[in-house]
Amino acid sequence: MMLSALDLARRIESGALSPRDVVDLCAKGIALRESEIGAFAAFDLEAARRNAEPTLAQAPLRGLPVGIKDIYDTVDFPTAYGSPVYAGHRPKSDAAMVMLVRRAGGLVLGKTISTEFASLQPAVTRNPHNRAHTPGGSSSGSAAAVAAGMVPIALGSQTGGSVIRPAAFCGVAGYKPSFRMLPTVGMKCFSWSLDTVGVFAAGVADVAFAAAAISARDLRVDGRDPAPPTIALVRTPQWSQASAEMQRAVELAASKAQAAGARVTELALPALFDEAMQAHGTVQDYEAYRALAYELDFHRDRMGPILRQQLEKAATITPEVYDDGRRITRRARQAFVGLMGDTTVILTPSAPGTAPHGLGSTGSPMFNRLWTLLGPPCINVPGLADSAGLPLGIQVVGRFARDKIALEAALFVERALAR
Amino acid sequence: MMLSALDLARRIESGALSPRDVVDLCAKGIALRESEIGAFAAFDLEAARRNAEPTLAQAPLRGLPVGIKDIYDTVDFPTAYGSPVYAGHRPKSDAAMVMLVRRAGGLVLGKTISTEFASLQPAVTRNPHNRAHTPGGSSSGSAAAVAAGMVPIALGSQTGGSVIRPAAFCGVAGYKPSFRMLPTVGMKCFSWSLDTVGVFAAGVADVAFAAAAISARDLRVDGRDPAPPTIALVRTPQWSQASAEMQRAVELAASKAQAAGARVTELALPALFDEAMQAHGTVQDYEAYRALAYELDFHRDRMGPILRQQLEKAATITPEVYDDGRRITRRARQAFVGLMGDTTVILTPSAPGTAPHGLGSTGSPMFNRLWTLLGPPCINVPGLADSAGLPLGIQVVGRFARDKIALEAALFVERALAR
Numbered sequence: 001m002m003l004s005a006l007d008l009a010r011r012i013e014s015g016a017l018s019p020r021d022v023v024d025l026c027a028k029g030i031a032l033r034e035s036e037i038g039a040f041a042a043f044d045l046e047a048a049r050r051n052a053e054p055t056l057a058q059a060p061l062r063g064l065p066v067g068i069k070d071i072y073d074t075v076d077f078p079t080a081y082g083s084p085v086y087a088g089h090r091p092k093s094d095a096a097m098v099m100l101v102r103r104a105g106g107l108v109l110g111k112t113i114s115t116e117f118a119s120l121q122p123a124v125t126r127n128p129h130n131r132a133h134t135p136g137g138s139s140s141g142s143a144a145a146v147a148a149g150m151v152p153i154a155l156g157s158q159t160g161g162s163v164i165r166p167a168a169f170c171g172v173a174g175y176k177p178s179f180r181m182l183p184t185v186g187m188k189c190f191s192w193s194l195d196t197v198g199v200f201a202a203g204v205a206d207v208a209f210a211a212a213a214i215s216a217r218d219l220r221v222d223g224r225d226p227a228p229p230t231i232a233l234v235r236t237p238q239w240s241q242a243s244a245e246m247q248r249a250v251e252l253a254a255s256k257a258q259a260a261g262a263r264v265t266e267l268a269l270p271a272l273f274d275e276a277m278q279a280h281g282t283v284q285d286y287e288a289y290r291a292l293a294y295e296l297d298f299h300r301d302r303m304g305p306i307l308r309q310q311l312e313k314a315a316t317i318t319p320e321v322y323d324d325g326r327r328i329t330r331r332a333r334q335a336f337v338g339l340m341g342d343t344t345v346i347l348t349p350s351a352p353g354t355a356p357h358g359l360g361s362t363g364s365p366m367f368n369r370l371w372t373l374l375g376p377p378c379i380n381v382p383g384l385a386d387s388a389g390l391p392l393g394i395q396v397v398g399r400f401a402r403d404k405i406a407l408e409a410a411l412f413v414e415r416a417l418a419r
Numbered sequence: 420m421m422l423s424a425l426d427l428a429r430r431i432e433s434g435a436l437s438p439r440d441v442v443d444l445c446a447k448g449i450a451l452r453e454s455e456i457g458a459f460a461a462f463d464l465e466a467a468r469r470n471a472e473p474t475l476a477q478a479p480l481r482g483l484p485v486g487i488k489d490i491y492d493t494v495d496f497p498t499a500y501g502s503p504v505y506a507g508h509r510p511k512s513d514a515a516m517v518m519l520v521r522r523a524g525g526l527v528l529g530k531t532i533s534t535e536f537a538s539l540q541p542a543v544t545r546n547p548h549n550r551a552h553t554p555g556g557s558s559s560g561s562a563a564a565v566a567a568g569m570v571p572i573a574l575g576s577q578t579g580g581s582v583i584r585p586a587a588f589c590g591v592a593g594y595k596p597s598f599r600m601l602p603t604v605g606m607k608c609f610s611w612s613l614d615t616v617g618v619f620a621a622g623v624a625d626v627a628f629a630a631a632a633i634s635a636r637d638l639r640v641d642g643r644d645p646a647p648p649t650i651a652l653v654r655t656p657q658w659s660q661a662s663a664e665m666q667r668a669v670e671l672a673a674s675k676a677q678a679a680g681a682r683v684t685e686l687a688l689p690a691l692f693d694e695a696m697q698a699h700g701t702v703q704d705y706e707a708y709r710a711l712a713y714e715l716d717f718h719r720d721r722m723g724p725i726l727r728q729q730l731e732k733a734a735t736i737t738p739e740v741y742d743d744g745r746r747i748t749r750r751a752r753q754a755f756v757g758l759m760g761d762t763t764v765i766l767t768p769s770a771p772g773t774a775p776h777g778l779g780s781t782g783s784p785m786f787n788r789l790w791t792l793l794g795p796p797c798i799n800v801p802g803l804a805d806s807a808g809l810p811l812g813i814q815v816v817g818r819f820a821r822d823k824i825a826l827e828a829a830l831f832v833e834r835a836l837a838r
Contacts, residue, residue: 086511092508093713093714094712096709096710098713099709099712099713099716100712102716103712103716180612183710184611185608185611185709189605192599192602192604193599215738216738217738287602290515290518290519290602290604291515291602293513293515293518293522294494294512294513294517294518294605295512319634319636323820401742
């Protein structure tokens, strides 16, 4: 059903598939599912076929098609940042991440739906596992497009929980790299202290392959069996707000990882991290009121109500309160290094539960905001589901700038869950 | 000759001048000097007059006209980022800093000349003190426009030495706030770890007034006499590359500040800061190769040779070397806190000397790059000149996030120099 990036890359390497064949596979997925899911703001299969030259098979991304969240500037496609304010907008340049995809030999297949300016204002995309449910947001289309087998790789972005949450709700691997490892240049800004690039693919090894190829970094985890990690189960102060099945899923992941050889401990977060969780909203909203100043002051009436009210409220945050939030952030980032100690990764929920019913909300980022603020690599590990078949995502959080180790641990957990 | 922002604001407050009168003063300065200096990429005096409503006199910026470096997006003016690649480009939104100027009740008078993408590739602007000399760069037009009395306030940006150096060469106050205090959203990115907003005005109290109004922060220094600071004279390892007159100027500033009551010590930079100075180039160029990927890959032939060669060379920097540079940066930023100790500010050259002859180079950022990387507030203090009348700039470097204290110390030095 899903298109595994790593599997496709290997079949291209062996000559069993050509880059053009993979475009045809995407075309098939799109023909089957796009009309009911609505994952794309725009796509161009003919252009992808034209650009799918056989020589791309030698490039790091092997000519694989990539969906780009419509929060990134593209010259080839209209870029509306999910907002009516920018309907039909044609940027003059490609975002840095789009160029990294091109330089790595990927094909830009199309633009995936973003919520308005990557906020909590919901968009039209539906969850491929049940159309009556949200796919999560703000990277709604990227998560759904991968989940529905329409594209093997998609780019997203996370300011609160916009990569890990939709990945969890759609049952795909989502990877938020360490803060500023990948460039946000040419991505519509919501919060310059928090906006982070993200990558979606079918499984953990797929997302690691894609990120390695795009970043030209040693991030692949498919070469050998991952070593058993030291895992800290972190329930967080929000634990009681997670559904019973999510609580069981995280505990199951911990016990399966332990059975597979991991050392599993439990870790409670000091009070400073509670403050940091609060600081996230302050920092994010103070910056969003400035980053989106033009849109708010000149096009307020065309914005969705959830976003508009958030920005109007943000106008009251003073520089002093913001500076306090930044100081707490700096202290928490430093404390996080000590907190991790010898721990390889933290295991914690990716979201409060499965995807909520309806399209009026993209769900809560309460299990993501702290980690976005702290900046370490986060991976959503797919593989579990509730009795109705809706995915439950397990979040693996690594140490800052130790992304490959975090991805290896996530692969270990993914395999343990599959046993 | 120069237009003092603070003096004009006070005269507007008292009713002696209207915002429209100040536009007329700018018009007079432009009529006198612009044709020989070339500070503006575009300006619109009629629009400024139309927008100069009397009610602006109540706003924080008092309706003062502001020049915006052409590296910031503006809806009202073409925005070419100093490059033929973007000739005639019309952005869809205003940069965050432009909106902060509007929200504070400033008038956007026009766009000032930037070097190409704020790089070392020189532009056409001439030094108002001697047209045969460079005004410095990359904020060439902003520094020259203030120096020539064409506008009381101008915005610039600094990635290496693009605010402090042109301020020094043009004999105006330049202020680079603490890193990320002001938003770079909607500013063309060169290096996301280094790009910093900057402000130009006639003197230190003027630039503090402008920054306070734009940021809604307590940064004004005109209320009372500044307390005598503790000053550390830092010669840096580049001292021998400063001209004899620059060396004398910095020593003179130190002795005059001491005579005025400051405590003056000397501080040698540990070897780590030498490494950090090297890391600046690595971090900057690695990021520029990605931030300007679209322009390099698709419009290479339209770029200036200095910039093109810099970016082509940057392609060879590996992620490992970049990561090393970022690690050194983090260590140096932490070490800087300890280095400063009880020191209020550092006193050091703003540039190797006066503005070089000719327009083929904007001069060297060798006395700026370390401080840009470390992120503390930097102020160019004007007031000294060589025997030919070319300005010599003294740089005041404060502690991170202690911007008001740094501005107060800069005012203290400025007043000591005037005695």
